[in-house]
Amino acid sequence: MVKDIKVAIIGVGGVGKAFVSQLYNYIEKNASTVSISVVYIGRSSSALISTDYSPLRLTPFVAEEVDKTGTDPLSIPDLIKFLKASGSETILVDNTSSIELANTYPDILSAGIHIATPNKKGFSSEEKLWNDIFAASGNNGGKGGYVFHEATVGAGLPVLSTIRDLVDTGDEITKVEGVFSGTMSFLFNEFAPVVGSESPKAFSDVVKVAKDAGYTEPDPRDDLNGLDVARKLTILARLSGLSIASPTSFPVESLIPKPLESVATPKEFMDGLPTYDSDMGLISNEARGEGKVIRFVGSIDVPSKAVKVGLEKFEYSHPIAGLKGSDNIIAFYTKRYGDRALIIQGAGAGAEVTAMGVLSDVIKIIARIK
The missing domain is CATH 3.40.50.720 (NAD(P)-binding Rossmann-like Domain)
Structure with missing residues (x-):
């Protein structure tokens, strides 16, 4: 029938x-x-x-x-x-x-x-x-x-179906960590690549490239405030069994310089962003001095009920450090998988x-x- x-x-x-x-x-x-x-x-x-x-x-x-x-x-x-x-x-x-x-x-x-x-x-x-x-x-x-x-x-990545299968079959999720934004992935893969550059790019220049290529929202602040990643973490945390009041109920690091949060237009924001390039440059250089790169990630620690979004440092050999383009990567740490995370990686944005x-x-x- x-x-x-x-x-x-x-x-x-x-x-x-x-x-x-x-x-x-x-x-x-x-x-x-x-x-x-x-x-x-x-x-x-x-x-x-x-x-x-x-x-x-x-x-x-x-x-x-x-x-x-x-x-x-x-x-x-x-x-x-x-x-x-x-x-x-x-x-x-x-x-x-x-x-x-x-x-x-x-x-x-x-x-x-x-x-x-x-x-x-x-x-x-x-x-x-x-x-x-x-x-x-x-x-x-x-x-x-x-x-x-x-x-x-x-x-289109099978993220939610995977976490549901883990929970429904009785596995215990201990941690979820990853790069959940194609925009943020592109920005930091370009700004802080694993292979060093003799002439590091200014963060504002990378944001402009991403905006011109259509990777960001029309107002890049809608990406840089971290709320999109926070919303995704809220969904995953709830599916992991945590009670999350809202995407603003846990620490979310915004990359928007305070003086630029309230400027009237995206153009004013972009015009003002180069003034703060040295701030992001210092963070990146500090990480590189430790043999690491910075990435904008979200993480959920289920036992401690800790959820957070922001910049973290990763060794060059870490899968998150080695992302390309605007790919997403999500790592599930569970009782069954032990120390070797179940990793989902691929294009996490696009129509x-x-x-x-x-x-x-x-x-x-x-x-x-x-």
Whole structure:
């Protein structure tokens, strides 16, 4: 029997467009076993809505079509009603970073609608929202919809599925450590490479290169404040069994010079950053004098319940020191693996790999639908 699935997609930016393309290919390849109809594609200002539940066209220009021919987007209560009225199993794919949408996850799941998302906000904000989401879901045998969020940490890397497998099979996680930001990985691999340079680069120059290449947010302070890494650590710590109130409830080192925290524009920030190059240079030189390099990492020590984000020194031979480009690396230390960590490494950012993580969650949901 062919499964009948209706899908709503919110968010058609970089990740959203990549997801639509990958979903189209998946639908084409699996038409004999599952019937997937995308019946809603929306963004904050407009939406395409299939009022008769026939499948919308999935094209490379879906974002432009939403803007040009879309109508007013449905409110979440109305979207729930619309999806429930289809009479089919339904999946909402949230490709946004909206906390407002994440706040509605418990209502969506309670209505029996499944969720796949790379949106970190719902899983890394206040602990009550985390608890409410999973209490409303069907993940642990409940009656609500399933919710999967693999791409919230490490994009397409199997980070969350690995930690869940470790916990579910009874292993004891003692420590998690790694580079969780593609932006921060690129910055420090360039600024403090293992192979020394006779003319070390200024930190501000490396930030400019990263910004111009699209590695940073439009305002680099959104990366340099460490909050993105803190959100990912919050998710992993909670999956490890720790109670984490919020991503600001543990030490998070910001690399934004104090005087530049409140400047009005990204340009003012970038113009002012060279003034503080010597500060970062001193830290790097001190590490190099010890035969080490600095990297921006997050760590979780489960027995002591210690979570922190910031700069750390690593020997040249350490796997974290040897990263290339914008790769992520996550090391799991557990009772079973002992001193030899289980390491996951690879591209941890980018639209294509993030969309892959979201699609893999959609596939997991479909497999669980009876």
